[in-house]
Amino acid sequence: MNKHARVLFVGDLWRGSNAKSLADGFAAAGADVVTVDTTGVASPALGSPEWVYRKVKGRRAPWLLNRVHARIHAAADAFRPQFLVCFKSIHLDQDLLLHLPGNPVTVHYSPDDVSNPANTTPAYLAAEAGWDLVVTTKRHNVGELRARGARAVAFVRSAYDPAWHHLSYRPSPRRWPIGFIGNYRPDRVEVFRRLGAAFPGRCVIHGPYWRRALPRGIPGVAVSAGRYAEDFSTTVAGIQANLVLLNSDNRDTHTCRSFEVPAAGGLFVGERTTEHQELLTDGRECLLFDGEDELLDILGSLAPAAATRVAAAGHHRVTTSGHTYADRARQIMGTLTGRTELEVPA
Template sequence: MSKQLKVLAVGAGWRGSNSKSLFNGFIKNGCDVHIIETDGYFYNYSIPERLYMRVRKLPLKAKFQKFNTTIARMIDAYQPDILFVVKGLWVTEEVVQYAKVKGITTIHFHPDFLFDDRYHTSTILNQAISSYDLVVTAKTTEVEKYKQYGCSRVHFMKYAYDPDIHYPVQLSVQEKINFQTDVAFVGRMEPFRADALNRVAMQGYDLKVWGTKWDKIPKNDVLNRYCEGRPIFCEEMAKVFQGAKISVGFLTQLSAEQHTARTFEIPACQGFFLGTRTEEHMDIFQPGVEADFFTTPEELLEKVAFYTQRDEIRQQITQKGYEKVIKMNATYEARVKEIIEMVRKEISYVM
């Protein structure tokens, strides 16, 4: 019988985050897990802190030091087998090395782009990343970049959905008023996304857009009427996908992204997934059978026009897409099992 692995997990702890679902994945795989949440240390910044970070590119020194000291002390007290860090923007190289000296397997997972997206990196992470024993990424284009940067072991792992959060929901009468629409999008504003969705809005479709930075689009864009002005998470997000005839799955233009968490979350909620056409998307879903895809804003408009008027075809594809993600077992629990199997092999080899 394999010994129970002890995992010291560091990352965001709010329900609906990639990190929380991954941490729960370790628990579901029988691991003993202790979590150090970054939420209490970072992200709820005061205005002075934001100004400080803009200049120094670091959080306040006392907060930054307390965070890393807490990790080091927990390494001593908890004596984990694995230090699993998600998006470790402020975990220092010294802490990673300290864990390794203690014989702990150190793993980093970044849900975003480390090299091409300035929003999701830091000098601290750039210095520490090559020290980890294993780097896990859901971005195929990042694999070689990590290796060239000096990371010795890099593992590609697809995104996933969390069945505790992403599942079909029944909408109440009020929820149908709130969430039913022709087209929905959940995500951050980027110029390509804004332009494409503005074209959809200009054609008179009912549209709902959730996420951040949508207040940055031009004030005269028709799209402004359809921006909800806030992000949306968990079961409420499932209601968005359930209520929309079409849920658009844009990929970022910041790099050559091939798929994302929405790739699995939308079908898992029994939403109709209309995503950016990529090799990975078309490998996961059969076009026109389990989902559908577009490349240009013009093609997006064509697909919206087609599917909003064909309920039966759309519903068949939606059901097939839902059945596909269930059959694939594309869950965080299954993804974490991949990581655990790699670690157990490593531990057995060392012993």
């Protein structure tokens, strides 16, 4: 007789995180999921002893790691998972993860470019070949991981979470003509300088680190805090043209926003890549650009009626094409078991 797969999921499970969405995706796909939250390891609370230690020593606090490792081992001992899924667990003890009680099948999931040194550690790289499956959201990583000796590799696209990314009300009668929800990056500044000059007072950025990096702001551009969980979709609803900008450090050809923006009903205005063209039809379900000049041309000629029509078509395409985290969980488990549902032999 078959029974639902037992999955021990390890990752940063703060509200609105991609790791939490993937853990929920495994549960929605039918798995029995137990989690261990590692948020404190990656992002210790500001001013906490763990935060101070990391600032002074440049590494994670050993007492925090010991607590997390103890929780993982205890959960595995009690739950006896058939599968261990770790979401970018590069700072944890790899030997412990690969030798848990019950000897579960081990899966390491990375949402970032695994050839970028910022997304690995020497300890993880030394143990990478020990994982049963390495999952990457970057197609270009597949060959690189195999060349590094990874035992098995799966390319799985990013996704959206229906709990957070859905059609929503907007909190104000005003709708920003142009908006971006995402982190500060130095190579993103120039495009917003140009947008602020071309469309003064008509562009908004919602994201962390922008104010810290640019205390004087960007002329013509409003800057606000990041938007997560439920706030993401209400913010998208308040923007006519939602920019989808890729992370050059990850060599992105698509990103989580590629799914989240249209799932939330926003007009996807993004960089022209092969994967974006596979996901949505340019001109009908999204608007794609090569370079800042074309972006400014698109935004300058965009009519509200056209924006509404294209956004609706993009929403329909993404939400009816199997792009939720539950769909990705099924894909991962199908890679491991050769089946399409989350069931394994008892």
